[in-house]
Amino acid sequence: MKVRQSSTLTINNGFTCCTKCLAEIGPAGKPWKQSAALTITKVCNIPGSTSSTHPQVELRHFSCPNCSALLDSETALPEDPFLDDVLNP
């Protein structure tokens, strides 16, 4: 079975790990985003956004807590849960 991996995350010793520094983000097969370092920016504060952007829309950056490498990003409303991303071993 082929292991699905992304360019920023890999599986090592049963953990979802940062590809860059191999820091363990969380158990493989479980959503990892809540264990990552989270930075939230309001999209309306980003240069180039327009007045048609909903004022509450936020850009979430999920980064490695060890080396700060960007692992994933998503846009959502504040009340939206994280879009679960799971790497299966």
Ligand SMILES: [Zn+2]
């Ligand atoms: Zn890292």
